[in-house]
Amino acid sequence: MRHSVRRFLALDVLLGAAVVGLAFAALAEGVVDGRGWLLYVGLTTTAFALTLLGAVAEHGHGGAASGLRPGGPRAYAPALVHSVRSVHGESGRLVLDPQAAGALFAFDLTVVPEGRRPFRVEVRHPLDVQDLLHRGRAVVEYDPRQPWRVVLPDRPPHEWLARAERLDEDVAATAGGSPRGLPPGAHVLVTGALVAAGLVGALHLAG
Incomplete structure (x- = not known):
């Protein structure tokens, strides 16, 4: 507030x-x-x-999701990976070459935070962190007070990676839309x- x-x-x-x-x-x-x-x-x-x-x-x-606030609250959560695409960072359009100038990876995720309803969100990053091109599970870091702020950490804790691997794919069916703040x-x-x-x-x- x-x-x-x-x-x-x-x-x-x-x-x-x-x-x-x-x-x-x-x-x-x-x-x-x-x-x-x-x-x-x-x-x-x-x-x-x-x-x-x-x-x-x-x-x-x-x-796409917004980044975390400097000094703001944050928490880890496991997530399902639905798809990974290469998009242009400004226009959001698909690009064929992920190494092209201005290209970003767009990760379509269902985040499963503790104590709240899962939600689906797109997170963009210039690198394929956590090797998600070849994996179906991820760990995100998000702001509990403003959950539309979600990032993919480079080296998430091992215990959270283990939690992510145990996620049931059926959890995606209960996910709500991406939370949003004021645009x-x-x-x-x-x-x-x-x-x-x-x-x-x-x-x-x-x-």
């Missing part, structure tokens, strides 16, 4: 929110007051802002909407 609040108050979020808020406020004022030039400016800047935020969100997640850009969008509401309210109170 504290991490989310700090993220909303981060400098980059506040600067982006100021721009988005002004765009939303101009659009709202143009609609309410009927000023053609203000409506045009509001529509143009709002369309640009939403397009940019959508691109940020698509690039930020790309269907990249969502903090800017939400804060920008609040800024716009405050600006419009202040203008109408002053006028």
Whole structure:
């Protein structure tokens, strides 16, 4: 919770929110007051802002798990390996040569954490850690508070490798979808909407 609040108050979020808020406020004022030039400016800047935020969100997640937070909580969990593909790191498109520039391995996994429902997730890594091209079991490290943050450690503990080898494939049938936090850009969008509401309210109170 504290991490989310700090993220909303981060400098980059506040600067982006100021721009988005002004765009939303101009659009709202143009609609309410009927000023053609203000409506045009509001529509143009709002369309640009939403397009940019959508691109940020698509690039930020790309269907893959996020990395761990520095200093954040973490725990090990066994996982089933469904498939391993080579994809382009930015676009997520399949590539034929895993050694090509920008290529990453995409591991389709079902993570089985202790005390919670298994979930399916895609983890990307530039190397075939744990030799998963030839194995059906893996060990992941994840954030218990933000389980969409999952990585593949290079050298997991032997006891967790043993747990992974004992996993039953039927556990995949009980897995839920990949957990997700707010997508990249969502903090800017939400804060920008609040800024716009405050600006419009202040203008109408002053006028």
